[in-house]
Amino acid sequence: MNARLLRVAGFGPGYRDIGSAVRDARPGDVVEVAAGTYPGPVVVDKEIELRAQNGPGGVCLVGNTDHAALTLTASATVRGLELRGEGCWTGTVVITGDGITPVLDGCSVTGTGDSGISVAERATPLVRDCHVTNENGAGIKVDGAGGTFERCAVLDAGMAALEVDGGATPTLTACRLSGPSGYGVEVRGRGAVVVLRDSEILDTDLAGVYLERGAKAVLTGTTVRGTGGNGVWLDGRDAVAELSGCTIAESSGSGCAVSAGSASIMDCRFVDIDMGAVEVTGRNSAASLLRTEITGGGGYPAVSMGSGARATVAHTRIQDVSGNGFSVADRGTTLAAEDCVIEKASDTGITLYGGDAKFVRCRVSDVDDHGVVAFSESTSTFEDCVVSGASRHGFDIHGDRATLTRCRAFDNGYTGFELAGSPSVQACSSYRNGEDDQVGLPPGTGDAAGAGEPSAPAGPASVAELLGELDALIGLAEVKEEVRTLVDLIMVGQRRAEAGLRTPPLSRHLVFTGNPGTGKTTVGRLYGRILAALGLLEAGHLVEVSRVDLVGSYVGHTAPRTKKQFDRARGGVLFIDEAYALTPDHGGADFGREAIDTLVKLMEDHRDEVVVIVAGYTAEMARFVAANPGLESRFSRTIEFPDYTSSELVRITELQATAHDYRLAESTRTELLAYYDSLERGRSFGNGRTARRTFETMVSEHAVRLARSTTATVEDLTLLVPEDLPDEWTNRGMTEATRGA
Incomplete structure (x- = not known):
């Protein structure tokens, strides 16, 4: 049967009200409405299309105090209507029905009751390009249903902008939830899952995202900004939040508060959070942070942990914060941190009141108090960690439950290591600090160039042992062969020199290419230690930097920043990750080129003091090396890191x-x-x-x-x-x- 076109208009031929046309329509028909204001309620119980004749903005459907303006109980399509409630508590638009898949497209919804849009009874609508306001209740309420919401704006709701309950599973893409008097997103009940992609949650009176027991939120590429409470708040057992590529900024509470449940945070940014970026306080609550940046904020710790909480943090940078970098409480708290940086904190970099904490390859610099404080009630492990530029002690360790291995402290205001008790200290070094300590050489001894820095940590590994560590790495067969070949060339060159023979020049600087996570930093760290064992580097430590560490934001800022990082690597390896970012594709002015020029000069002036490794994607690194003739001559060897099988x-x-x-x-x-x-x-x-x-x-x-x-x-x-x-x-x-x- 052919579809019919049924017209609704205030005058002329056709229907005078929308409800009559809908009742007479058959499945597949189109009800087209001329501009005007029409009374509701309208119930669409068949698969038809209801649309405004001239597109959005001209047709207004008004409900009453007892009924919604529009109720959808079938897989109908509604386009371009303005839907206005008049105090009906059920909502302005009600979508209900097991398995129905209606479409609401380009509509404006104004509510005055429980919700602007209510979705229930396992309905799964597509709501697209809609504008929703509701001064008395929720903007959108999804209860025991699903649905996809695309490019929608929910503004100035009287309660939550989005309320999810009863095991509901809505997905929002490119939506904006702004100005609610309650939560931005409120998820209640076990099995309820909300997914937000490339969306915004702005200016909420309460938390941006609130999760009760058993609820889950998955946020990807989403911004949460200006919340009156926490940015994301997990407040019930088994609550789960997964954040990837998100920005949480300007929250009055914590950025992500885990009172109960678990949060996974990856590739996210926390900016200017009043009460700390991540707070894990509930017993058995957990959080993991990976490749996350935390900047600014109030006087609270950037990452804080309460009794019984667990957290893992890796490749995370904490910078320009007003409180501690990490703060760990007592009684069962567990923290594991790897490859983290705390720079420019107004308080202590790391404070451990109790619990069990392990830090591996972490760096604390330029903090206004101690670099690290570990009280006697804490059990702590520090491996290959560095503290520099602290106003007071580098490591302030109390009691005998701390273990420090291959750690360094330098340029601190007081001692490098203040040890009150009997911690285990192995192969650590302390130099250029304001006061003497029992670990390293006292400041001012040695020659002027070394400025008191010890030539090597105690008990360094032999070349054979370090090559054994290299061989123990999983995969990387070709990489291992390249490194061994280079070591063989160096060792034979040393033997020729000892025999009085001329030795051909050999650049020790390297280019590492390949995808992320292929072991480039790990091999770079081993390479530095091998060169130290061969006597070619004084310390063999590795300093990892990227564009943000080298390039300034105004004229005259870049060269000093680059020199500062180069100086930190003196006696070791300067590892520049994603080095191609120093030569952007655009042709405009960029301070990255100044960083390259400065680096080339420093490499020439201190050719025997620092080895430079530049790393990144294969094609981009070829472009980077070709950007400056000085780079091509110094980086003559490239090692490709394949993906793992x-x-x-x-x-x-x-x-x-x-x-x-x-x-x-x-x-x-x-x-x-x-x-x-x-x-x-x-x-x-x-x-x-x-x-x-x-x-x-x-x-x-x-x-x-x-x-x-x-x-x-x-x-x-x-x-x-x-x-x-x-x-x-x-x-x-x-x-x-x-x-x-």
Whole structure:
């Protein structure tokens, strides 16, 4: 049967009201409405299209105190209408019906009741390019239903901009939730999951995102700004927040507060947060941070942990904050931090009141108090950590429950190491500090060039031992061969020199190319230690920097910044990650070129003091080296780092598990191999980082699985089984999806 066009207008031929036309319409018909204001309520219970004749803005449908302006109980399409409530508590637009998939497109919704748009009873609408306001209640309410919301604006709601309950699962893409008197997004009830992609949550009276028990929020590329409370607040057991590529800024509370549940934060930015970027306070609450930046804010710690909380932090930068960098409380708190930087804090860089904390390859610099304070109630481990430029002590360690290995402290106002008690201190060095200490050489001794810096840490590893560490790395066969060849050239050159023979020039500077997570920094660190063992570098430490560390924001700012980082690397390796960012593609003025020129001159003036490694994607690094003739002559050797194979990623995951007292069942290895095989490889592939994130996810799933068990054995607590991989990563997820199709 052919579709009919039914017209509604205030005069002339056709229907006088929308309701009459809808009642007479058959499935597939189109009801077209001329400009004007029409009384409701209208119930659309068949698959028709209801549209404004001249597009959005001319047709207004008004409800009453007892009924919604528009109720959709079928998979209809509504386009371009202005929908206005008149005090009906059920909402202005009600979408309800098991399995219906209506479309609301280009509509304006003004509510005065419970909600502007209400979605219930397993309906899954597509709401697109709509504008929603509701001064008395929620902007959008989704209860026991789903739905996709695209390019919608929800403004000035009297309660939450988006309220999710009853196991609802809405997805928002490119939406703006602004100015609600309550939460930006409020998610209640076990099984409720909200997904926000490339959206904004702005100027909320309460938290930007609020999660109760069992609720979950997944935010990707989303901005949360100007919240009256926390940016994201997890406030119930088993609540889960996953944040990727998000910005949380100008919150009056914490950026992400985990009172209960767990939060995963990756590639995010926290800017000017009043009460600290991340606060993990509830017993058994957990958070993981990866490649996250924290800047500005009030006088609270950037990352703080309460009793019984757990956190892992990696490749995270904390800069220009008014409080501590890290603060860890007592009684069961656990923190593991790797490759983190705390720079320019108005308080102590790291404060450990209690708990169990481990810091690996972390750097604290230019803080207005101690670099690190560990009180006697804390159990702490510091490996390959550096504190410089602290106004007071570098490391202020109390009691005998701290272990410091291969740590360095220099240019601090008081001592490098203030040890009150009997901590374990191994192969550490202290120099150029304001006061003497018992670890390193006192300031002012030695020659002027060394400024009191010790020639090497105590008990350095031999070349053979370091090459053994290199061989123990998973994969990287060609990389290992390249490094060994270079070491052989150096060693033979030394023997020729000892024999009085001429030695051809050999540049020790290197270009590392490849995708992220392929071990470039790890190999660079080993290379520095090998050169130190060969006597070619004084210390062999590695200083990792990127464009932001070298390039200033105004004329005359870049050269001093670059020199400062170069000086930090004296006696070791300056590792410049994503070095191609110093030569942007655009042809305009850029201070990155000044950084390159400064670097080339410093490399020439201090050719035997610092080895420079530049790293990044293959094509971009070729462009970078070609950008300056001085670079081409100094970086004559390039080492390509291949992606890890799936079996190598399984081995990396297993190493992570072993290091944390877990083990993988054989069936778990099989599932992991299939999962890694299924991943798309490309520039964005994380390689070893993917393996680490996979392990962290498995640990979270394992904890959820066993948290309520009262009979779990030690075997249960250590064994990771296939069920600890999320269903969507495995054949289980694909089977269930196939069944549901």
